[in-house]
Amino acid sequence: MNVKTMLIRPLSAIILASSLLVGTVIAAEQPLDRVAAIVDNDIVMYSQYQTRLKEVQQTINKRGVELPPEDVLRQQVMERLIIDAIQLQMAERSGIRVSDEELSDAMATIAERNGLTQAEFEQALAADGLSLDDAQEQIRQEMTISRVRQYRVAERIQVTDQEVQNFLASDLGKMQLAEEYLLSNILVPVPDGATSDDLAQAQKTVETIVAQLEDGADFAQLAMTYSASENALEGGDMGWRKAGQLPPPFDRLLASMAVGQVTQPSRTAGGIIMLKLQDKRGDEAVYRDEVHVRHILLKPSEIRSPAATQQLATRLHERLRSGEDFATLAKQFSEDPGSARNGGDLDWIDPNSLVPAFREEMARTEIGQLSQPFESQFGWHVLQVMDRRSTDSSEQMREQQAVNLLRNRKYDEELQTWLRQIRDEAYVEIKDI
Structure with a gap:
């Protein structure tokens, strides 16, 4: 497989949304010669444009598809470069970054999914006229653009409960699920x-x-x-x-x-x-473990040091072991506003929704027993496990699948609307290409 094509395909499983970028990796830009387009505060160089045009032509030829008229192809390539430039500037203004570690993981995943070691991957890139830096920069840009889209487009999408129920009842919903x-x-x-x-x-x-x-x-x-x-x-x-x-x-x-x-x-x-x-x-029942738990939370503050907070948690634990009522002490001392008024009761809760320290201590505690005082990122806790159960959450899973399908459908529609909007709002001056 051509490495330029290979780079992009696995990326769809890493990033959260599809990109308008052509499915090839752009080789290193040629030396700057002249400006092809001004896009807000950025420019597209003629060398960039020529490189992208050549890559698109090669990709289409490999697919065995007839090339569109040259003027149409040139316009489409320039439009894609303009859209990319707009989104990358939005990422810069918003502080959206792809860390070196994330980029390294993405590149490793691409190599792994193509059955290559890192050394073999770099050799394949070199044989195809690409340096590792060239490939990394292209993947970084794609990941950055994907994140911009997620932040700007995903927040515009709402899926109502009624839409979910209508979808589940429809022939299409029944077929897809x-x-x-x-x-x-x-x-x-x-x-x-x-x-x-x-x-x-x-x-x-x-x-x-x-x-x-x-x-x-x-x-x-x-x-x-x-x-x-x-x-x-x-x-x-x-x-x-x-x-x-x-x-x-x-x-x-x-x-x-x-x-x-x-x-x-x-x-x-x-x-x-x-x-x-x-x-x-798709027909398996989905069961979810839940725990009925209550707790007392104590938070360090300006007037109570971490050490004093730990000491208070220890004293409350001793009072509970002596038989004092958990709910009464929780209402009096707990600083968790969501549960204190209910005597510290968190009701039935999915352990996976809890922070690790709380989840792990809860797992070690038997039904009806008190935990030892322990610390989480929120402060010091004492908890009591009331009961455990496993519930059939198949229906909730189906509803979540429906939500995901509806969101994906709306995302594709909203993405195109958003791209047109940002293109219309941008200052663009195309030079002679």
């Missing part, structure tokens, strides 16, 4: 206008396959031997599919099948087909 099945297939072809002999021969082949499956033969091996499907050499692997993407009767059959089962042969337009259910996902 439906179970997924990992399938393999064997297709025994039946030609158009098949004669009775053709049908008999196809049926005989199917019976042979079924008999071998019953004897324990490997489905993938049989697919490579008998199947006329385009994925036969991959053992009939169809990948993950939703039931709604399959023709009848398979859309109904799969829900009642166990992993490892094979459907009965069924006639389709292309012949006689059978499917094997290799795996499924």
